[in-house]
Each structure stands twice: as C-alpha cells, then as structure tokens.
Amino acid sequence: MEHSALPINVTVNGKAQAAEVEPRLLLVHFLRENLGLTGTHVGCDTSQCGACTVHVNGLAVKSCTMLAVQADGAEITTIEGMADGPVLHPVQTAFQEQHGLQCGYCTPGMVMTAAHLLETNPDPDDDAIKHALEGNLCRCTGYVNIVKAIRWAAEQMRGQHASS
Amino acid sequence: MHPASFGYQAPGSLQEAFALLQEHGEDAKVLAGGHSLLPAMKLRLTQPEVLVDLRRIPGLDGIRVDNDTLVIGALTTHTEVGTSEDVRRLLPGLADTASVIGDLQVRNRGTMGGSVAHADPAADLPVTLTALDASFVLASAAGERIVTADDFFVDFFTTAVEPDEILTAIRIPLPSTPARTSYAKLPHPASGYVVVSAAAALTVDEAGACTGARVVLGGVAGTPHRATGAEAALTGQALTPEVMAAAAEQAADGIDPHADSYADEDYKRHMTVVYTRRAIEAAAARG
Numbered sequence: 001m002e003h004s005a006l007p008i009n010v011t012v013n014g015k016a017q018a019a020e021v022e023p024r025l026l027l028v029h030f031l032r033e034n035l036g037l038t039g040t041h042v043g044c045d046t047s048q049c050g051a052c053t054v055h056v057n058g059l060a061v062k063s064c065t066m067l068a069v070q071a072d073g074a075e076i077t078t079i080e081g082m083a084d085g086p087v088l089h090p091v092q093t094a095f096q097e098q099h100g101l102q103c104g105y106c107t108p109g110m111v112m113t114a115a116h117l118l119e120t121n122p123d124p125d126d127d128a129i130k131h132a133l134e135g136n137l138c139r140c141t142g143y144v145n146i147v148k149a150i151r152w153a154a155e156q157m158r159g160q161h162a163s164s
Numbered sequence: 165m166h167p168a169s170f171g172y173q174a175p176g177s178l179q180e181a182f183a184l185l186q187e188h189g190e191d192a193k194v195l196a197g198g199h200s201l202l203p204a205m206k207l208r209l210t211q212p213e214v215l216v217d218l219r220r221i222p223g224l225d226g227i228r229v230d231n232d233t234l235v236i237g238a239l240t241t242h243t244e245v246g247t248s249e250d251v252r253r254l255l256p257g258l259a260d261t262a263s264v265i266g267d268l269q270v271r272n273r274g275t276m277g278g279s280v281a282h283a284d285p286a287a288d289l290p291v292t293l294t295a296l297d298a299s300f301v302l303a304s305a306a307g308e309r310i311v312t313a314d315d316f317f318v319d320f321f322t323t324a325v326e327p328d329e330i331l332t333a334i335r336i337p338l339p340s341t342p343a344r345t346s347y348a349k350l351p352h353p354a355s356g357y358v359v360v361s362a363a364a365a366l367t368v369d370e371a372g373a374c375t376g377a378r379v380v381l382g383g384v385a386g387t388p389h390r391a392t393g394a395e396a397a398l399t400g401q402a403l404t405p406e407v408m409a410a411a412a413e414q415a416a417d418g419i420d421p422h423a424d425s426y427a428d429e430d431y432k433r434h435m436t437v438v439y440t441r442r443a444i445e446a447a448a449a450r451g
Contacts, residue, residue, distance in 0.1 A: 003171045023172035023215070045165045047203050048355075050269060059243070059272040065202050066273065069172050070195075070217065113268060134356065135267025 008072040012037070013081030021068045028052045030068035031078055039079040039108050043137070050136035053109035054078045060116035062135070079108035082115065090160070091115045091153045100149030102140035110136050114150045122158055126151070167205035174217040178330065181216055182305040185328045188214045194330055195219075196239055196278035199270050224277075224332060227251060234336040238277025242266070245276055254338060256450060257345025257363060261292040264349055266356055277331045280316070283323045283387070286357035290317055291382035292347050293334065294390070295363035301333040302326070310335070317387035343367050343376070346446035348439045350383075352426055358383040359427050360435045362391075362415070362443035366398065374398045379411075379444065381436055384421040391415040394440060403448040412441035 005020035012035060019034055031037045031054065040063060043051035047065040054063045055077040082089040091114045094100060101107045110133070117124060117132040124132065129150050130143075138146060175181045185192055193212035195201060196219075204210045218224055218239060225239035227248050234254060236245065245251055246262035265271055265279070265288050279289050280300070294313040302309050302325055311324045318324055325331055349361040361382035367375045377398040379391040393414030401407045421432035 003169050006172060022169070024167045024169055026166065029166075045206070047199065047266075047270065050267070053269055056273075060269050061273045062269045065199055065270075067172070067198065067202070069174070070198065070219065072174075116268070132268050135269045 006069055008069055010068075010071050010073070011075045013077055019068075023067065023069050025068045026064055027054070027056075027066040027068050027071050027076075028063035030071075031063060031076070037078050037080050041105055041108055043105065043109075048135075048137065049106070050109040050113060050133075051106050053112040053136065055112060055116060058116075058119070060113045077112075079111060082111065089115060090156045091118065091150065094149040094153035094156065095146070098145055098149035098152050100142070100146045102138075102142045106136060106138045106140075110138070110146055114153065117150070118154055118157055123154060124150070165206045167202065168208060168211045170205075170212055171214040172217065173214060174220045176220050178221055178303060178332070179305070181218065181221060181330060182303075182328065184214070184216045185330070186305065188216075190327050192216055192327070194281070196281075197241065197273045197275040198278070199266070199274035200278055200282035200284065218330070225275075229254070229338070232338045232340070234338055236276055236334045236336070238281075238331050238333055239275050240277075242271035242274050242276065242279075243268075246271065254342065255296060255336065255345050257347045257365065257447065258292055258296060258336070261288050261347040261363070264288060264347070264351070276334060280334065281323055281325055281331050283317055283321050284357075285320050285386050286352075286359075286383055288347070288349060288358060288361060288382065291358070291361050291380050291388045292345075292363040293336070294388040295365045295378045295380040296336050296343070296345065297365070297378060298334050298336045300324075300331055301335060302329045303332045304329040308332075313388070314390075320386040322386075339367070341367050341369075341375070343378075344447040344450040346443050346450065348442040348446060350435050350439055360384060360421070360432055360439055362436070362440040364440075364443040364447040366403070366444070366447045368403065368448070372402050374401055374403055377411075379415065379440060381415060381419065381440065384419040384432060384436060389419060391440060393417045394444070398444065403444075405445075408444045408448060409441055412437050412444060415440035 041051035043049035052064040191213035195215045195217040225237040242262040343365040350359045377395040379394040381389040394411040397411035416433045
C-alpha cells in the first residue's frame with residue numbers, strides 16, 4: 001500500500017529546504033537523490049559502517065538509520081557543508097596532510113564523526129579517538145593514518161583557538 | 165535498502181498518540197530513535213502499517229532526580245545518559261552501560277525507551293536496569309501502570325508493553341545507602357552486541373560487608389538473568405578477592421546459554437564467570 005508524501009522543512013548546510021517525501025524515504029537518500037549531495041555515502045546500509053554519517057542538530061548520526069520525516073525541523077550538515085568556501089575544515093585538511101585516506105569511500109563519514117568528536121573533546125588521546133570511530137569502518141584498513149590525522153587536526157584546531 | 169511502505173504520524177501529545185494506537189492496534193509501532201526498529205524494518209523483520217513517532221510529544225526526554233528516584237524519560241538518548249552528571253555520580257554503572265552501546269552515532273540517536281522496548285537479548289541496558297531494580301512507566305488512555313524489570317522483560321524481543329501502551333519513563337530507585345554499580349561486557353568483535361555481560365549493584369556497610377547484591381547476566385537467556393547464587397554468595401560477606409571470585413563461579417549455575425557461530429555454550433559459560441567477577445570487582449572498588 002502506497003502512503004502519501006508528507007511535507008518536511010529542513011536546513012541543509014545552511015540552506016532551507018522544503019520537500020514532500022514518502023515516509024519510508026531514508027535521510028541519506030533524501031540528501032543524495034533529492035538534494036544531489038552525493039558526498040554522503042551508503043556503505044553497508046545496516047547502521048554499521050558510518051559512511052553515511054552527517055550532523056543532525058550538531059550530532060553525528062547515521063543517515064541510513066533515520067527517516068527523512070524524522071529530520072523535519074532539523075539543521076543538517078553534510079560533508080559538502082564542512083568547508084568554508086575554498087578553505088577546508090581542519091579535519092579535511094588533516095586527512096589530506098596526514099594521508100588519512102586510501103580509496104576515500106569512508107572518508108566523508110570519518111570526517112563528520114571526527115569533527116563531532118573534536119567539538120566535544122578538543123584534545124582526545126588515541127583511545128578516545130578509536131572509541132569515537134567504532135562506528136566508522138575503513139575497508140582499506142587505513143586506521144593508523146586516520147587516527148594520526150584526527151590528532152593532527154585537534155592540534156591545529158587548539159592552536160587556532162589559542163591564537164584567536 | 166528501503167523499509168516496506170508505511171504511514172507516519174508524529175502526534176503532539178500522548179493523548180493523540182494513544183488514539184492512534186487504539187485506531188491501528190497491532191498494525192502500529194511506536195517510533196523513538198529508530199535504532200532498533202528501522203534496521204528491523206529494512207530487513208523486513210517487522211512491517212508495521214503505521215509508525216507513531218513520539219518526537220514531538222513534550223516531556224518524554226531528560227533525566228531528573230525525584231526525591232529517592234532517578235527518572236529517565238523514554239526518549240533520552242544513550243549519549244545523554246552516558247554523559248549526564250547525575251547518572252555518572254549516582255549510578256556510574258548505568259553511565260558505563262550507556263557509553264558502550266553500539267557506537268557514537270548510534271548513541272546519539274538511540275534512546276533508552278526504544279532499546280528496552282525492543283528487548284533484544286543481546287542488548288546492554290536491560291541487564292543493568294534489572295540489576296538496578298528499575299521500573300517502567302507504561303501509559304495508555306486508561307492511565308499509567310508501573311512494571312518492575314523482572315516483569316517487564318518477558319522473553320526474546322517481548323516485553324510487558326501492550327499494543328495500546330507507550331513506555332514513557334524508566335524509574336530507578338536511589339536508596340539512602342547508595343549501591344555501588346558496574347557493568348562488564350564482552351562485545352561481539354564485529355557487531356558490538358553482547359556475547360555475555362554482567363551488571364552488579366552492591367550495597368556495602370561501614371565495616372565493608374556486603375549487605376545486598378543484585379548480579380544480572382546478559383547474553384545467556386532470552387531476558388536478563390538474575391545470578392541468584394552469586395548474589396547469595398556475596399550477601400553478608402566482606403568483599404575480599406576470594407569471596408568475589410567464589411561468587412562469580414556461582415554465576416554460570418543454572419544458565420543454559422544458546423550457542424551461536426561466534427561463541428559455543430562452554431565459552432559463554434566460562435566468559436560468564438569471568439565477566440561476572442569483573443563486574444563484582446568493579447562495583448566493589450567504587451567506594
């Protein structure tokens with residue numbers, strides 16, 4: 001049985017979006033297919049891999065495990081919203097500088113989770129970084145440089161904060 | 165992977181939600197954070213006709229101390245429970261439990277009410293909430309009733325919640341002599357779900373003797389399992405390493421754990437003793 005579309009209003013990367021969506025539409029598909037924001041990836045589709053991680057009201061969540069209708073009224077940030085114009089977010093720069101990616105498929109989710117971690121804990125040790133990344137899988141197994149990149153980003157961000 | 169098609173309602177009050185549940189009966193499912201229900205729907209393990217989302221109903225989230233009871237709203241997320249100052253101070257075993265559920269993203273959306281209402285036998289919270297002697301507030305158009313943990317968890321994925329009822333809050337007693345609480349978990353290395361786990365809540369008098377013990381196991385039965393032999397072996401005793409180890413040895417008595425592809429029965433039995441000892445020692449160390 002088909003169910004009628006429902007109106008939702010969300011803010012995605014600072015821009016208001018109004019849409020009518022089927023209740024079963026997942027947030028990740030809304031972002032990718034309705035808005036064309038394909039930087040958010042679908043890896044496992046079963047809440048395991050974290051490639052679909054976005055920020056909803058400032059919290060890292062798996063957008064394959066949330067309905068678009070549940071996001072009505074929410075502020076959403078995707079990987080496309082992390083850079084400030086041409087200036088990358090420090091976590092993005094860190095992944096580049098510290099070779100925190102190989103194939104790159106998991107990277108958007110890794111960046112979103114790492115950015116959330118550094119907002120709540122500006123100086124995480126390696127154990128805290130690894131605990132925070134438990135929900136992000138890298139099939140290239142490039143975890144060593146991912147942890148290194150996040151540590152590096154934390155240093156940069158603390159430095160910026162101290163100098164501002 | 166999409167769930168099967170369904171209707172969606174997000175009522176603004178409990179009264180409206182009750183009316184929807186009465187209208188749709190067993191065709192409706194209550195949606196909280198969706199971190200148990202949506203994965204099950206995507207796999208077609210369940211196909212509700214209508215989801216009744218609680219997110220717009222005021223008063224269902226948050227943590228408060230109400231005299232001698234800690235009250236946690238059903239929509240409170242695992243992150244909120246795990247990082248709450250009150251929970252950390254009063255019931256560190258519960259904060260520890262909330263902090264090892266799933267992963268960071270899951271804890272940011274998953275809720276305490278949703279997790280316990282799903283009643284997965286490999287979940288964390290049912291184990292600790294049973295050790296803490298929690299009770300569950302079930303509301304319906306007819307009023308409220310309060311169900312203890314022992315009666316709430318009925319079987320695999322089955323609770324005392326009736327189709328017309330909504331779990332609105334979890335209440336945890338805060339006795340005048342606070343219990344020392346802990347949680348120890350052997351997670352499946354891939355899924356993070358419980359292979360076996362143990363929660364302990366111990367009261368200890370000034371002389372160091374254990375005056376009360378609740379020791380509860382996860383992963384060994386369809387519902388949280390009270391390790392009554394271990395509890396009896398602790399009660400009245402000074403909590404020496406020997407007493408705690410001997411109590412843990414009792415934990416595997418009377419359990420009949422299901423073997424699976426990761427852990428056979430003997431391994432689960434052995435790990436039950438190991439993790440029970442860790443839980444008891446961790447609780448005892450919390451002075």
